[in-house]
Amino acid sequence: MSTQKNLWLLLSIFSLNLAIITLASDPDPVQDFCIPNPILASMIKTHHTFHTILPCKNSSEVITNDFIFSNMKTSGNFSETGLAVMPANPTNFPGLNTLGMSFARTDIEIGGINPPHFHPRATELIHVIQGKVYSGFVDSNNKVFARILEQGEVMVFPRGLVHFMMNVGDEVVTLFGSFNSQNPGLQKIPSAVFGSGIDEELLQKAFGLSSKQIGTMKRKLDPKQER
Incomplete structure (x- = not known):
């Protein structure tokens, strides 16, 4: 009887850990796609965020353009730090809803920076398209992993760790970043x-x-x- 109780205890602990792991990630989709219903989605009041799941519109109303995003052709508006970010997430790219991912174009002017920040809900993968960027992250032991990335190189920032970028070249840096959550979150350290x-x-x-x-x-x- 004692052995049986121990087995049930181990199974319970395993199930609890599995549930925690599952809840820590975006939920798996239960249909091919879920294009947000613009009327129902607008009724959900949010502040600087977007829901993991937005109400779907009827599949008969879905069109090809729901799965295409054209705003990555040019940079966004540059900030005082020389940074311009053009995000792609379910709020402006309906086709991403429920797929557990998001995307962003980042441009950094000469000498500009992307200040230390982190994404609490996603790992980020960046791909340098143009320029030279000093880029890296800091682990939980305060060890820095950083170097200058050039065109064509890729770097990953583990989920929840502080990372940063600085243009160290003589032209504007352009890079694309992908996230394994449609709502990665953003916490700027300063x-x-x-x-x-x-x-x-x-x-x-x-x-x-x-x-x-x-x-x-x-x-x-x-x-x-x-x-």
Whole structure:
């Protein structure tokens, strides 16, 4: 009887671990595709996010263009750091819904950067199309894995690890990134630390910065504060 109880206990633990692993990833599709119903999807109120599953429209209303995305032909608008990102996800590319993946075009001006950030729900694979980019990530032991990537090279950033990019060449960098989630999430380290409202005293103690320096960083990174 004791052996049987132990067997059931092991099976229960295995089932629980399997459930946790399953819930940690995008759910498997249960149909060929699920093109979001624009009316029902618009009724779902979100903020800087998109649902893993959006309500489908009738398959008889699906057209070829639902599976084509044409906005990768040119770069997006460049930020103050010289970065332009054009994402492709179910909110602007209906054909991706329920398929567990997303995509992005990234352009970086000469000397520009993609600041340290991470994606909590996805591993990212980048492919350099043009230029030279210093790129890498930091593991949980604070070890940096980085080097200069050139045209045609590919690098992977493991899920949840901080990574970064900087244009070190003499032309605009263009690269494409793919994610194994349709909602990878994005956490920018500078904004998360100085632009999120963390108590100033804690930041002073953590980084050894003065109140004036903290204030400068907050004004730069928090859009709610006056510049």
